[in-house]
Amino acid sequence: MDNAQDLSDGHAFAVRLMQHLVVPTFVLDAERRVIIWNKACERLTGVMAEEILGTSDHWRAFYDEPRHCLADILALGSTEELDRLYETHSDPATGTLGLKAENWCVMPKVKRRLFLAIDAGPIFDENGVLQAVVETLRDNTEQRLAQMALQSLAVKDGLTGLANRLSFDEKIEAEWLHNKREGTPLSVLLIDVDHFKLYNDTYGHQKGDACLKAVAQAIGAQVFRQGDLAARYGGEEFVVVLPNTEPDAAKAVAERIRHAVEILALPHGASLTCDHVTLSVGVASTVPDESGSHDTLVAAADAALYQAKHAGRNRVSIGAVVPA
Secondary structure, X not given: OHHHHHHHHHHHHHHHHHHOOOOOEEEEEOOOOEEEEOHHHHHHHOOOHHHHOOOOOHHHHOOOOOOOOHHHHHHHOOHHHHHHHOOEEOOHHHHHHOEEEEEEEOOOOOOOOEEEXXXXXXXXXXXXXXXXXXXXXXXXXXXXXXXXXXXXXXXXXXXXXOEOHHHHHHHHHHHHHHHHHHOOOEEEEEEEEOOHHHHHHHHOHHHHHHHHHHHHHHHHHOOOOOOOEEEEEEOOEEEEEEEOOOHHHHHHHHHHHHHHHXXXXXXXXXXXXXXXXXXXXXXXXXXXXXXXXXHHHHHHHHHHHHHHHHOOOOOEEEEOOOXX
């Protein structure tokens, strides 16, 4: 009797302790019903314990549509869901010891989007039967936003906000391999601001920077497919990578970009081509194979750009790609 009373007292103490932990915590039983929803969890989610205890509706605190939380995945052993549901997670092979994951949560009740670090751990009885799963939460939003800002600085050009040269180099290499594997065409546009040195000499470098920003914004607005990339190639040159794009479609994008900058009507009194800022664009396309390389493709776009300049600028020229 004393042992039973001690166990009961110990259980009640553990529950009270968990209720007042500063770490947001909830506990599911073996049927995935909420049996503990502590005060810190109420503060984080805006969902009160009386709303959620005894239910399997704990997902409502974090998401705006039904889906499994990490504790559910651990209880069900459905670790194949991790890749689909979480941005990052621990190795599912360690699931018997617990799972770790990180994810953006929409937090419907408090109307905030938070990046949460999540831990889920199992509780077994003496026979190894699952009794409950404990999930703890940590708000890592500020750290994640800072990390994203650093990542953005690493991949973006500081002046124009487009992707930088390193991003382009990585993108073209990855897309060359992907399109080679798929047997699909890859296109590249090389873009040059006509007579930009004369622009800088006439209006000064501050105006020159403003001009490049405006041109970059116009280019970026015309490159809107998810897999495409617009980048600053260097100086007054820009580059666009268009995966799975035939030459005619690439030319259409190039003309759209050239026109978008032309209608900005940025004054360029020193231009030898026009009284406003214009672009010359070289287009090259190929179906990647073992005999060529992405350097060959970029070189073909550069040759096409030279042709556009030689023909009078403010135009698009298409180059042929012969894999070397």
